[in-house]
Structures are given as C-alpha cells and as structure tokens.
Amino acid sequence: MKLQQLRYAVETFRHNLNVSEAAEALFTSQPGVSKQIKLLEEEIGVRIFIRHGKRMVAVTQAGRAVLETAERILRDVQHIKSIGGEFADTAGGVLTVAASHTHARCVLPPLAAAFAADHPDVCLNIITGTPDEVAAAVLRGEADFAVSSEPPRNIPPLRHLLSRPWRYALLLPKTHTLAEKSGASIRDLSDYPLLTYNYALQPHSVFGRALAKAQIHCRAALLSCDNDLLKTYVRAGLGIGLLDWAACAAEARDNGEWTVRDISHWFEPAYTQIIVRGDTQLRKYACDLIARIDENLTAPRIESLLYAPPADDFSI
Template identity: 50%
Template sequence: MKLQQLRYALEVYRHNLNVSEAADALFTSQPGISKQIRLLEEELGIQIFIRSGKRVVSVSQPGKAVLELSERILRDVQNIKNIGSEFTDHDSGSLTIATTHTQARYVLPRIVADFVKRYPKVELSIKQGSPTAIAQMVGSGEADFAIATESIDEHIELRKLPCYEWTHAIVVPHDHPLLDCRHPLSINDLSGYPLVTYEFAFNNGSSIARAFQKARIEQPKVALSAADTDVLKTYVKLGLGVGIMAKMAFDPKNDADLQLVDADHLFEPSSTYIALRPDTYLRGYTYDFINLFAPQLTRERIDKMLYMPIEEDFSI
C-alpha cells in the first residue's frame, strides 16, 4: 500500500467520481490513476469504487471506510511535514484559505498585502465559495482554514474561533419608493418588493431568514440570489429588486448610484469565524495570518480554543 494510491482514491472521490478530472488535478494520466486504485483494491481484497463498464458510479460501503481513514492518514502525514518545516524552514511553505466573496473582496486585501510583505516565501492561495462549500474544503483538507460569515454548525468536526460581528444593510437606487418611508423601515416594507440577496440568505439559521420568520412572513420573492456581492449590487442598480447585503461591502465612492439604508434594527448581527480542524498542526505564519485578521486571537488563545476538550451538555 502506497500513500500515492490513497491520494489517488481520495482525489477521485473529491471530483465526484470523475477519474479524468482527478487526473487533471493531480497532473497525471487517467490510466495511471485507474491502475493504482486497482492495485490498492487487489491488495485490500475489496472494491473501493463500484463501476459500470469503465465508469466509476459509486463508493462501496467498505470503500467509504477506506476513504475516511485515507483522509486522516494523509492529513497526519501533512502535519508531520509541517512540524519538520516549522523548524527547518519556518518562513516558507503554503497557506490555503477558503472564504466567501465578501470577505475576499472587502476585508482580506489589506490583510493579505501585510501578510505577503512579512512572508514573501509563503505560497498563499485563496479559494472562494458558499459557507457550506468552504467548510467542506477545510473538512477535506483542501484548505487550512475557512473564514466563515454564516452558520456552519452542522460541521461538528470543525472548531470555530469567533472574530467579529457584522450587520446587513438595504441598498436601493436613489429614486426607490422605499426611501420615501416616513417610519423606520420594517420587514413588511421589504416584503412588498422583489429581493436581491445572497444564495444562502434564507438558509436555516441565517439572520435574514430569522427576521422574516419572526415577522411571520413567508419567504418573499427573490429576484436574484448571488454568491458575489458585486453581482448583487449590479442588479440592484438595474432595478431588479431591493438589495440585502453585508454592510461592510458598501463603498460610498464606488456605489455612489446606490443608497444605503441602515437595517441594524431589522436583522440580528451575524458573526465571522475562523473555522479549523482541531487535528491540524498550524505553522507559525498561520497563527500570524489569523492574528492579522482578528488581533484578539493570539497564538495562546487560538491553541486554547482549538485544542481544549469539548464539554458535552447532557441537561434536558
């Protein structure tokens, strides 16, 4: 059994059982991957993947267990490499961060610029996705940590380090009727118009979804759901609907043709977290990046939150 074989099998699984895409991601050939997985299956005496002709169509029950252990083994191997690198080459390596568009576009540029100056030999990669997707990237080892702006409570394998709270705001064109309201804006006012907001805005646990539930209003008409805040603002400018977005993403200079309406009284504050696996060995520069992003998260505090035992609450 070789680590390379485990890596090949995992990569096929991560690419939705598409061997060709896995080969492209690993810069190798499709026949080479297929051969190594077959050799692994022969050695183990089981089928990891179920095939129909030449196509991989699903994962067998024992195959799921093999893939789960393979992921753990490869993660531990990487941790061992990180420990060695920390002492032999502490200021170089790689760091992959998974985050949402809003964070990547409006919060991270200044922090990334500072980090790159401090660690020019660290290969930094930023991957964008939905809150669910970025949590999965960390869980699978594709990213070292995630900067999450919505609830990821369902990913119990991750530890969440709270960073700061942020609020939503309403954006509309300058001639929009909502601006003529003589009373504080309400959820009822918003429900009378099509909305332009995030793809995850009405997921369970979202502060936007909770606000409409509290007002006992069924999910309103959503004219556009976007992952990208800039796309969201573009369609609000075109008059497609009323925008609900992160307040931090409004730039008075670049968004001069939009009017921001404060909505602190409508939506509960949302939290931004750093999400990590507790079994990950963090390089020194990873601690520094997190501290640049959230100054209150010192190395000592990160270790305490990351590695402290989880206390189960059995109260009824």
C-alpha cells in the first residue's frame, strides 16, 4: 500500500468520482489513477468504488470507511511535514487561509501586506467561501485556518477561537423609510425585499436565530456572498442591503446618497471566528498572521486554548 494510492482514491472521491478531473488535479494521467486505485482495492481485498463500465458511479460502504481513514492518514502525513519544518526552522512555505468574502476583501489586505514584509519567503494563499465552506477546507486539510464572521455548523475536530466582535449593518438610500425612521426594529425588515448573504437566513446564523426569536419571515430578493454584487443591486433599487459593517465602510464615510445603519443591537453578540483543527500544529507564521488579526491570540495563547489540558481546581 502506498500513500500515492490513498491520495489518488481520496482525490477521485473529492472530484465526484470523475477520474479525469482527479488526474488533472494530481498532474498525472487518468489510466495511472485508475490503475493505482485498482491495485489498492486488490491489496486490501474490498472494492472502494462501484463501477459501471469504465466509470465510477458510487462508493461502497467499505469504501467510505477506507476513504475516511485515508484522509486521516494524509492529514497526519502533512502534519508530520509541518512539524519537521518547524523544528528545522524553515522560514518559507505556503500559508493557506480560508476566509469569508468580507474578511478576504476588507480585513486581510492590510494585514497581509505587513505579514508579507516580515515573511518574504511565505506564499499566502487565500481561498474564499461561505462559513461552512471555509470550515470544510480546514477540516479537509486544504487550509491552515479559516476566518469567518458567522459560526459554521459544529464539526467536532474543529476548534473555534473567538476574536473581535462584528456587526450587521443596513445599507439604505438616504430617502428610504428605514433611513429616516427612529426606533426601527428587526420586524420592519419583513416589509421590504432583502439583499444579503446566502448563508444569513440559515437557522444557525446570527440573523436566522434573530428572525426565529422575533417570529418573523423576511423575503430575500437576492442572495450572494459577494459584497460588491450585493451593493450593486441595492444601488439598482432591488431592495435593502443587510451586510457586514466592514463591507459598508466606504458608504459609511460617504455622506451623500447612502445611509449605513448599525443594527447590531437587534442581534445577540457576534464574534469573528478563527477556525483551526484541534489535532494539528499551527506553524509559527500561521500564528503570526492570526495574531495580526487579533493581538490577543498570540502563539502561547493559541497553544493554551488548543492544546493545554484542563486544570483541575480543588479549591474550596
């Protein structure tokens, strides 16, 4: 059994059983991937994939167990490499950060510039997605850590470090009724078409929980993760925008045609989440970037939160 065979099987599964796409991602040939997967199946004595002709169409029950174990083995191998790099004191490498679109566009750029100046040999790779998508990237080992406003679904191997508070804002034309109304509440949102993030209305989101608590329903006119796209359609008159305050910074400074209204008091307190795997060791420069996002999350603080055993308190 070879690591290469495990990697081929896992990559094929990740590409929806499309061997051609898996081979392209692995920079190898389709026949080579198929051959190595068959050799793996012959060695372990079970079929991982169900085939129809030459195509893979499903995963067997035994195959799911094999793939889960293979993913864990590949993560552990990457972890060993990271540990080796740390103790060899290598200054270079690739740091992959999975971030919400707001953090990627509005929060990380100045931090990334300062980080690059201190770590010129580190390539910063930023991938974007919804809260669940960026958490999944960390879970699969595709990202060193994730930064998200909304908490993703709870996944046991992942740990959430709470960082700075964040808040929602309404983006409204100056002439809009809600821009001029004093004492507006979350119930007023049900009267207008809403433009917001495609995860904002999920039951476990900050906004979703607030809607459930108020027992109201909002009509979404447009859902997107792209702040610029949402603002474009607010300007086009499609509805009112419910956005992260950081995404509305330019409009908040502009006293012209727009009103940016802080509505954080409509919701329970919300905090930026730094998402990491609790079973991996963060590299030094990863901790450095996290500390730039939140100065309270220093390397010793992160280590104590993630790895220190709970202390028994026998005081009376």
